[in-house]
Amino acid sequence: MAGTRPKVVETASQLRAAVRGFRGEGAKVALVPTMGALHAGHIALVRRAREIAGRSVVSIFVNPTQFGPTEDFSRYPRTFEADLDKLADVRADLVYAPAAADMYPQGFATRIEVGGPSQGLETDFRPHFFGGVATVVAKLFIHCMPDYALFGEKDYQQLKVVTRLSRDLDLGVQVVGMPTIREADGLALSSRNAYLSPEERATAPVIHHALNGAAEMIRAGGDPTIATAQASERIAAAGLRVDYVAARNAETLAPLAGADEPVRLLAAAWLGTTRLIDNIPV
């Protein structure tokens, strides 16, 4: 049953006033940063936000600085009205939808780079990406000053980068990661799945299946390098162009250095003109 659409604010000062109001009621505040095109993964974040904090703020901003010049910024799905209906259903308290001209005014010249967990993986293929993410997330945190911010584990490297960022700048925001939501056939939910043709959609779960196979091999004592190479071959055999399949330390995202460390498997591959990513714990 649809509830009332959340109030939408477009400026940082309106946002701050609303957050002050929430705090005046004694509520904690959780922020769910999104680029819109909301799916069940986002909605799970909003539900969780309401559980851990009294009030939920959802930001919707398709951030131009995290797209490269040849990437899909212009065609990225924009479904603002449908997003508001979905947020009404889960009773989100507030939507923050800033304008790009307010986020990046004339003369804007600042960029935040996070080393550590940003090294390798996505950065090898999208070198601009985490600088853009870190800068906009820092701004969103500074605008909202929430107690919590929720991110999906589907973008696992991003979750680690944002966690590091919040700690390093002492933004006082506890970053919370939530498990990836998947379709019945294993495909991780993503706004970019909308780009897939029916044939591509049928093929796409191979990434998840290949990662699962690699995880089983490693749990059975197999060499992670061989396991990820085989997963990569399996994904390529289905017709995808693999950017990477990698086993990394699940906390630092550093290359594996020895036994007894938590392992995360991460992959990125192109299916036609759509780039898909996924990851699982071992």
Place this chain on the structure above:
Amino acid sequence: MAGTRPKVVETASQLRAAVRGFRGEGAKVALVPTMGALHAGHIALVRRAREIAGRSVVSIFVNPTQFGPTEDFSRYPRTFEADLDKLADVRADLVYAPAAADMYPQGFATRIEVGGPSQGLETDFRPHFFGGVATVVAKLFIHCMPDYALFGEKDYQQLKVVTRLSRDLDLGVQVVGMPTIREADGLALSSRNAYLSPEERATAPVIHHALNGAAEMIRAGGDPTIATAQASERIAAAGLRVDYVAARNAETLAPLAGADEPVRLLAAAWLGTTRLIDNIPV
């Protein structure tokens, strides 16, 4: 007459509690970020801080990340007890003296870069400098969340970089610049003047005199390129090694593009092992 030494806090949470107390009294808060070794230039900033805001916070932190590997971090003057006495005289309300291990904990990986006004000048000779400054100033602003922050015009490019940073990250801090304080012979006050031998100290004002000469030439219609080249020659003739003498747009610090723009003259030069900087308006 010496007043009471200001209270000293060493952690961001102690600082926030103290600032909350100031705000609870209805006071505005002004921050004066310093690396200690306080001189009359810093003290003028603190006096002004008390005028424009009810409460003044002085941070003292010799920031390692803005020094290059061959620079003077280890020998930078540290005069904490004398600094507190000077701050007692001007009735500063609070000193924030964080530990480096708290500012840059294990795994710290974030760096803030400001383009625009950081381009050229100091960056040509100290490429690490403004990244280090921007990162620590952002952290100090986030820790303190002051209404105002005061910086001396002696570090004019830094003033412009910090102003840009505060605006770009929407930190809500109004950055205020204050005119350079000089010795009677024109030498700009600097903590690094303590490095100068008596002979070097006698020579050092040549930078200011050369800049004054260039400003006069430009005001009389002279070509800024010729005027700054002559100033550079005059400084070199006194035995200094010149890093730069430049005429720039006083607001953007971009190279001069035409008539009718505000002009700032900026210089940096080595006197023995001491690097001095200065600047003046035209």
